[in-house]
Amino acid sequence: MAVPKRKMSRSNTRHRRSQWKAKLPQVQKRTQNGRTTWVVAHRAHVVEDSQGTALFREYNGRQVGDA
Amino acid sequence: MPTPTKGARLGGSPSHQRAMLANLATALFEHGRITTTEARARRLRPVAERLITKAKRGDLHARRQVLGTIRDKDVVHTLFAEIGPRYENRNGGYTRIVKIGPRKGDNAPMAVIELVEPLAEQVVSEATSATRRAAGGSSAAAPAAAAAAEAEVTADVAGESKDEPTAAEAAVDEAEGTGDEPAADAADGEAADGDDESGSDSAEKA
Numbered sequence: 001m002a003v004p005k006r007k008m009s010r011s012n013t014r015h016r017r018s019q020w021k022a023k024l025p026q027v028q029k030r031t032q033n034g035r036t037t038w039v040v041a042h043r044a045h046v047v048e049d050s051q052g053t054a055l056f057r058e059y060n061g062r063q064v065g066d067a
Numbered sequence: 068m069p070t071p072t073k074g075a076r077l078g079g080s081p082s083h084q085r086a087m088l089a090n091l092a093t094a095l096f097e098h099g100r101i102t103t104t105e106a107r108a109r110r111l112r113p114v115a116e117r118l119i120t121k122a123k124r125g126d127l128h129a130r131r132q133v134l135g136t137i138r139d140k141d142v143v144h145t146l147f148a149e150i151g152p153r154y155e156n157r158n159g160g161y162t163r164i165v166k167i168g169p170r171k172g173d174n175a176p177m178a179v180i181e182l183v184e185p186l187a188e189q190v191v192s193e194a195t196s197a198t199r200r201a202a203g204g205s206s207a208a209a210p211a212a213a214a215a216a217e218a219e220v221t222a223d224v225a226g227e228s229k230d231e232p233t234a235a236e237a238a239v240d241e242a243e244g245t246g247d248e249p250a251a252d253a254a255d256g257e258a259a260d261g262d263d264e265s266g267s268d269s270a271e272k273a
Contacts, residue, residue, distance in 0.1 A: 040168065042166060043166045043167065043168050044165050044166065044167045044168075044179070057167060057179075059165045064165045064167070064179050064181075065100060065102065065167075065179050065181075
């Protein structure tokens with residue numbers, strides 16, 4: 001089994017940990033049935049009726065299977 | 068020239084990947100649309116399209132080659148009887164992959180891979196007649212452009228909102244194809260001339 005040869009310094013540890021950050025999701029605003037929804041680019045989204053029931057998935061104006 | 072897949076095999080070993088792709092292709096031809104992970108869909112696409120190309124050829128040899136991948140004879144029959152003829156007018160691009168977001172549980176990016184709709188019959192026949200007329204013309208570029216324009220018009224007439232862009236694209240592709248042919252012919256002619264000259268030279272030397 002591989003084992004570390006040297007102690008990892010506190011500085012290196014903290015630098016590594018500080019690089020782990022959350023990214024803002026890239027979403028687009030879209031109004032559907034008077035409600036604002038957010039869509040992720042290049043991904044199918046669920047189409048809902050006015051009651052908020054999921055109907056089907058859609059991408060690029062084309063139906064892609066059930067919700 | 069088929070390029071080998073980069074990276075590790077799906078499932079860990081070559082045989083596991085082969086089995087997995089065969090099963091995915093079988094399910095795709097059986098149902099027309101399957102949901103799987105994005106990586107699997109990306110690997111499946113060339114496999115499935117190659118099988119459809121074989122199905123379009125339709126002879127016994129092609130059928131035996133397909134049976135080497137798809138073990139289910141019912142599915143092979145559907146592939147050769149329905150799916151192959153459906154794409155008679157389409158040169159590749161028989162499948163579509165749409166991303167549908169991460170899976171619950173392991174957050175794997177999922178995708179839907181499906182067989183695309185066949186091209187509209189009427190538009191295709193119009194386009195082929197247009198290209199036939201274009202092929203009779205003298206210059207290469209002008210008839211191709213004219214055929215493309217005509218194809219767009221016919222696509223508009225067909226007026227089905229879903230099929231419209233694909234049909235127009237296909238017509239334009241075909242038109243471009245005819246544009247290339249005269250150039251290829253000219254190249255062949257030159258090559259033949261070159262051969263003749265070399266042949267005469269060698270004859271003189273002899």
